Amino acid sequence: MVSLTQAGTYSGGTGEPNNPYQIATAQDLIDLGNEPNDYDKHFILTADIDLDPNLRDEGPFEDSLIAPGEPLVYWYDLDNVVVVTDSGAFVGTFDGNGHAIKNLVIVGHRCTGLFGVVGSNARIENLELSEVYISRGYSHGGSRVGALAGYIQSAQVYRCHTTGYIMGKDSVGGLVGEIVDGAIIAECQSDVNVSGEDSVGGLVGKNDGVIMLCQSRGTIRGGLMVGGLLGANGGVVSSCYSYASVNGRLPVGGLVGFNGGGLVLSSYSMGDVFGKTNIGGFVGDNGGVIISCYSAGTSMGEYDVGGLLGYNWGSVIACYSMGRSIADASVGGLVGNNNGGTVISSFWDQETSGQMLSAGGIGLSTSQMQAPQTYVDAGWDIVNEVQYGTCDFWILQDQEYPSLGIFSETMLFKPSGSGTLADPYLLTDANDLGKIWRYPLAHYSLLSDVDMSNMLWSNAVVPCFGGHFEGNGHVIHCLEIDSGGSLGLFGFCSKTSIISNLGVEDGVVNGLDDNVGGLVGANQGTILSSYSNVNICSCGDFVGGLVGFNNGGLIDLSYSLGTVKGVNGVGGFVGVNCGSTADCYSMSDVNGIDSVGGLVGNNVHGDVKRSFSVGAVTGQTQVNGLIGCNSETIMGIEYGAIVSTTYLGRVSSSFWDVETSGQAVSDAGEGLATTEMQDISTYLNAGWDFVGETVNGPNDIWFMPENDYPQLVQ
Numbered sequence: 240m241v242s243l244t245q246a247g248t249y250s251g252g253t254g255e256p257n258n259p260y261q262i263a264t265a266q267d268l269i270d271l272g273n274e275p276n277d278y279d280k281h282f283i284l285t286a287d288i289d290l291d292p293n294l295r296d297e298g299p300f301e302d303s304l305i306a307p308g309e310p311l312v313y314w315y316d317l318d319n320v321v322v323v324t325d326s327g328a329f330v331g332t333f334d335g336n337g338h339a340i341k342n343l344v345i346v347g348h349r350c351t352g353l354f355g356v357v358g359s360n361a362r363i364e365n366l367e368l369s370e371v372y373i374s375r376g377y378s379h380g381g382s383r384v385g386a387l388a389g390y391i392q393s394a395q396v397y398r399c400h401t402t403g404y405i406m407g408k409d410s411v412g413g414l415v416g417e418i419v420d421g422a423i424i425a426e427c428q429s430d431v432n433v434s435g436e437d438s439v440g441g442l443v444g445k446n447d448g449v450i451m452l453c454q455s456r457g458t459i460r461g462g463l464m465v466g467g468l469l470g471a472n473g474g475v476v477s478s479c480y481s482y483a484s485v486n487g488r489l490p491v492g493g494l495v496g497f498n499g500g501g502l503v504l505s506s507y508s509m510g511d512v513f514g515k516t517n518i519g520g521f522v523g524d525n526g527g528v529i530i531s532c533y534s535a536g537t538s539m540g541e542y543d544v545g546g547l548l549g550y551n552w553g554s555v556i557a558c559y560s561m562g563r564s565i566a567d568a569s570v571g572g573l574v575g576n577n578n579g580g581t582v583i584s585s586f587w588d589q590e591t592s593g594q595m596l597s598a599g600g601i602g603l604s605t606s607q608m609q610a611p612q613t614y615v616d617a618g619w620d621i622v623n624e625v626q627y628g629t630c631d632f633w634i635l636q637d638q639e640y641p642s643l644g645i646f647s648e649t650m651l652f653k654p655s656g657s658g659t660l661a662d663p664y665l666l667t668d669a670n671d672l673g674k675i676w677r678y679p680l681a682h683y684s685l686l687s688d689v690d691m692s693n694m695l696w697s698n699a700v701v702p703c704f705g706g707h708f709e710g711n712g713h714v715i716h717c718l719e720i721d722s723g724g725s726l727g728l729f730g731f732c733s734k735t736s737i738i739s740n741l742g743v744e745d746g747v748v749n750g751l752d753d754n755v756g757g758l759v760g761a762n763q764g765t766i767l768s769s770y771s772n773v774n775i776c777s778c779g780d781f782v783g784g785l786v787g788f789n790n791g792g793l794i795d796l797s798y799s800l801g802t803v804k805g806v807n808g809v810g811g812f813v814g815v816n817c818g819s820t821a822d823c824y825s826m827s828d829v830n831g832i833d834s835v836g837g838l839v840g841n842n843v844h845g846d847v848k849r850s851f852s853v854g855a856v857t858g859q860t861q862v863n864g865l866i867g868c869n870s871e872t873i874m875g876i877e878y879g880a881i882v883s884t885t886y887l888g889r890v891s892s893s894f895w896d897v898e899t900s901g902q903a904v905s906d907a908g909e910g911l912a913t914t915e916m917q918d919i920s921t922y923l924n925a926g927w928d929f930v931g932e933t934v935n936g937p938n939d940i941w942f943m944p945e946n947d948y949p950q951l952v953q
Contacts, residue, residue, distance in 0.1 A: 254280030303355030328358030335366025350389030371403030411435035490523025571597030629673025699730030710741025725760030736764030836867035842888030
């Protein structure tokens with residue numbers, strides 16, 4: 240085994256952004272690994288490097304070369320705030336510069352890859368890892384194994400390619416073992432043969448981040464949660480494909496083995512899939528959202544086998560399958576077993592699949608599957624039509640199956656600007672808005688109001704977003720959405736997203752599932768100085784006037800109007816809040832069943848500051864004027880013992896109108912009469928920052944019209 244000893248000075252550079260350390264030899268890489276004080280510096284590869292153990296006469300490495308160790312540490316401080324330490328993680332930048340690292344051989348026992356643990360804000364790009372061989376011993380757990388990295392948190396990986404063989408136990412991927420907390424992997428390719436037991440994928444073993452424009456080939460073998468691209472997905476997968484042959488036990492999918500709450504968008508799989516149960520040509524077990532995807536490989540198992548999905552309890556929208564499905568029981572052309580999930584406008588080929596029945600979807604002949612009118616009538620978002628949106632997911636041609644526009648060079652979106660903070664993409668109309676999903680990590684600036692009249696969207700206009708959107712005070716008019724999944728102008732916003740100075744007016748959003756809002760369905764990012772005046776109705780939970788589910792996000796200086804109707808966790812402003820809101824208000828009328836509030840339906844370990852609500856609130860249980868429910872009990876495990884912790888949401892300087900809301904109580908906040916709500920002294924005494932006063936701050940956040948409620952200064 241190799242013993243990593245003394246750090247050196249590399250082959251040049253100073254480690255600064257404009258003069259990165261130069262990595263030109265195998266010893267440079269070893270030196271980097273031996274110097275944790277340099278893990279926050281900048282590096283560039285200046286030559287191909289061969290790490291063949293036979294060339295060095297030292298045998299395989301016994302650990303990751305760079306940042307070996309285990310995942311980052313989490314704990315709760317005295318205020319119950321999650322604290323993260325990047326101690327021991329690589330948090331700098333590593334530019335492969337188009338060069339290759341060859342013949343990396345590791346027989347490891349911790350997070351295993353070229354990098355062991357990659358932490359917040361790190362960036363790795365333009366690197367090829369060829370003929371990698373990594374084997375992590377089962378006696379040490381064998382978790383988090385990948386050619387590039389074992390574990391990545393809140394970091395970015397771009398344009399990396401891997402070949403070789405990876406073996407581990409849990410969270411095993413051809414590129415990365417596990418990614419979490421909004422980490423981003425884009426434009427990457429894996430041609431690796433991968434084997435493991437649990438959460439095994441051709442590209443990533445387990446995903447809780449964003450994966451886009453990636454591909455996977457090779458042979459994937461495992462036991463539980465095995466997929467051609469991903470073993471388990473709880474994040475976002477966009478514009479990816481897999482040609483991998485996949486073999487496992489359950490669940491097994493051509494692209495994703497287990498999609499537990501994640502979003503898979505505009506992707507496809509072509510490989511054959513084999514297993515026991517929950518076997519799908521695209522996804523084995525789906526509890527998330529799948530939009531505009533297809534599969535073409537053979538799916539074979541014992542039961543719960545489908546051409547697209549083996550087992551579905553999530554949402555499937557505008558998808559199809561033409562692959563063969565083979566099983567002893569519970570087999571379908573599109574879906575093997577549908578347990579409460581929704582399947583909308585989706586099809587399978589009865590002739591090529593060998594199946595006349597399915598637990599969801601519509602079966603058609605090959606000629607019908609290859610007829611463009613089939614998909615026009617189903618309301619698919621197609622190139623050169625605008626009635627059902629302008630995302631242009633699909634290209635239709637006579638006597639051919641639909642193909643995905645994102646993989647056609649003629650369909651590239653090229654607005655003015657370069658997509659950077661200094662030179663954002665410039666948006667002027669609905670066509671521009673519909674193409675944001677193709678570059679969801681870029682910067683955008685809206686130059687005018689947008690009218691979406693006579694358009695019915697079957698998905699969020701921007702299904703996933705992680706960039707910056709500057710609305711410049713403009714308004715989206717007449718937004719109309721009717722579908723499943725996370726819905727709003729934006730469906731899902733990651734931690735890196737910022738939306739500011741934007742309004743949505745005169746809209747209607749009808750949802751079938753959870754996470755429905757006027758502006759954002761599910762938010763992890765930042766929303767500033769924005770509002771929605773939208774009528775919202777959903778058959779699911781987590782429904783809000785502005786945001787359905789604020790999952791760790793920040794919302795400031797924003798408000799909502801319109802009406803909101805849902806089931807559980809329904810709020811005039813936010814349905815369920817696990818993040819922070821400040822200087823916000825709602826005048827929405829709210830109707831739900833459980834945890835219904837004028838401002839927030841359920842405040843789960845969230846913050847609500849200097850806010851108020853006015854609208855009428857109706858429901859059955861935990862119905863309140865400001866906050867419907869303000870606590871949550873979470874069961875966890877600490878040092879081997881089961882613990883129960885109750886997190887009370889924090890609410891300060893916030894009010895509701897007991898007269899207009901029809902509610903005399905709230906789980907938090909202070910109820911006031913209308914006259915008190917329209918008296919500026921109420922808010923000044925509570926520390927609100929108003930125009931014309933400086934005692935509560937100089938920012939002039941609020942102003943008070945005569946005989947009216949406070950208004951935000953826009």
